[in-house]
Amino acid sequence: MPRTATHDTNVVTVTFTDDSQARFHAIWLRDNALDPDTRAPGNGQRLITIGDIPANISVSAADVLNGDLVITFQPEGKTVTFPADWLADHSYDSAQAAEFGRIATGITTWERGIDAPSGDWNEVHASPVAKRNWLAAVAELGFAKLTGGPTEPESLLKVADLFGYVRETNYGPYFEVRTEVNPTNLAYTGLGLQAHTDNPYRDPVPTLQILYCLENSAEGGDSIVVDGFRAAEKLRDQNPEGFALLAGFPARFEYKGSDGVCLRSRRPMIELSPDGELIGIRFNNRSSAPFVDIPFEKMEAYYAAYRQLGGIIDDPAMGVSFKLEPGESFIVDNTRVLHARLGYSGAGSRWLQGCYADKDGLLSTLAAMEITQPEAAE
Numbered sequence: 001m002p003r004t005a006t007h008d009t010n011v012v013t014v015t016f017t018d019d020s021q022a023r024f025h026a027i028w029l030r031d032n033a034l035d036p037d038t039r040a041p042g043n044g045q046r047l048i049t050i051g052d053i054p055a056n057i058s059v060s061a062a063d064v065l066n067g068d069l070v071i072t073f074q075p076e077g078k079t080v081t082f083p084a085d086w087l088a089d090h091s092y093d094s095a096q097a098a099e100f101g102r103i104a105t106g107i108t109t110w111e112r113g114i115d116a117p118s119g120d121w122n123e124v125h126a127s128p129v130a131k132r133n134w135l136a137a138v139a140e141l142g143f144a145k146l147t148g149g150p151t152e153p154e155s156l157l158k159v160a161d162l163f164g165y166v167r168e169t170n171y172g173p174y175f176e177v178r179t180e181v182n183p184t185n186l187a188y189t190g191l192g193l194q195a196h197t198d199n200p201y202r203d204p205v206p207t208l209q210i211l212y213c214l215e216n217s218a219e220g221g222d223s224i225v226v227d228g229f230r231a232a233e234k235l236r237d238q239n240p241e242g243f244a245l246l247a248g249f250p251a252r253f254e255y256k257g258s259d260g261v262c263l264r265s266r267r268p269m270i271e272l273s274p275d276g277e278l279i280g281i282r283f284n285n286r287s288s289a290p291f292v293d294i295p296f297e298k299m300e301a302y303y304a305a306y307r308q309l310g311g312i313i314d315d316p317a318m319g320v321s322f323k324l325e326p327g328e329s330f331i332v333d334n335t336r337v338l339h340a341r342l343g344y345s346g347a348g349s350r351w352l353q354g355c356y357a358d359k360d361g362l363l364s365t366l367a368a369m370e371i372t373q374p375e376a377a378e
């Protein structure tokens with residue numbers, strides 16, 4: 001908590017009781033004032049625009065009272081209190097993580113050998129703690145199984161209901177994954193599929209996919225998931241220039257397998273935030289379009305990096321595999337975790353249903369549960 005504060009017109013320097021210090025700019029403090037004229041008391045939304053703050057905003061007084069920081073701004077003559085913990089929680093005066101291609105806090109990358117995280121259908125429906133643990137696994141690891149569910153068609157929609165909403169596409173609210181005659185997509189055949197993310201030709205891509213098993217007596221057809229972030233980390237370590245090429249230039253993706261549909265995107269295979277954090281993977285040989293955004297002199301190196309990333313993804317040491325039983329499903333973070341399946345034979349049957357949903361809804365449900373049941377997070 002703050003112990004003392006000093007200031008000049010533009011910057012307030014707070015010394016906390018542990019002797020650490022943090023500086024805050026006048027404009028930042030004014031923008032983040034918590035008074036009811038700046039933030040709506042009910043929904044917490046900001047009531048002022050950036051233009052409502054005087055360009056010559058300054059601090060005329062900064063004092064610590066009972067651990068809270070009390071600031072007076074000029075020319076408004078406005079006095080605002082920042083609660084003791086709020087400032088420490090929102091300090092930005094520290095070395096910002098800047099490693100190129102770094103993994104965000106809270107994400108753990110993995111490869112073969114981990115136990116697939118799993119929830120039980122009845123438990124996640126009945127127990128908020130079980131549900132939160134299952135959602136937290138998706139947030140941290142990018143995938144989780146759900147076992148013990150019903151074997152009725154459309155049960156996958158109830159999986160999405162647990163945390164959010166189905167994202168409907170041109171494939172419908174959900175799609176059937178089983179062998180078809182004249183398939184509109186190679187997913188609807190018995191062919192094995194290389195590990196991929198779904199629908200890279202959409203912008204934005206569906207950020208979650210649910211695959212739900214209704215029948216699986218065919219030989220083969222095992223599901224395999226691969227952590228695309230771990231694959232990207234390996235590429236970054238083995239070939240930093242190649243990593244930078246895949247992150248630095250857009251690939252192209254396209255799907256026009258159905259009448260009236262022509263989806264196209266121009267996005268990188270490895271996506272970084274502007275400050276270098278790894279935020280997404282797009283990898284799908286079936287829907288890659290000609291790459292035309294890479295400079296001529298870099299194209300061969302780009303392809304070499306693409307091949308190298310593909311080799312890492314296909315390495316059996318990377319994949320976690322399992323065979324879904326009827327009533328079992330898994331959810332993947334489609335911006336991170338690739339999924340594959342082994343080919344399967346005509347004997348027996350394999351019937352899965354798949355749908356898309358969005359990660360923001362899942363993360364919102366998870367965060368809201370963590371606010372309302374903080375002890376259960378232990």
Ligand code: FE2
Nearest residue numbers: 187197198339
């Ligand atoms: Fe897929």
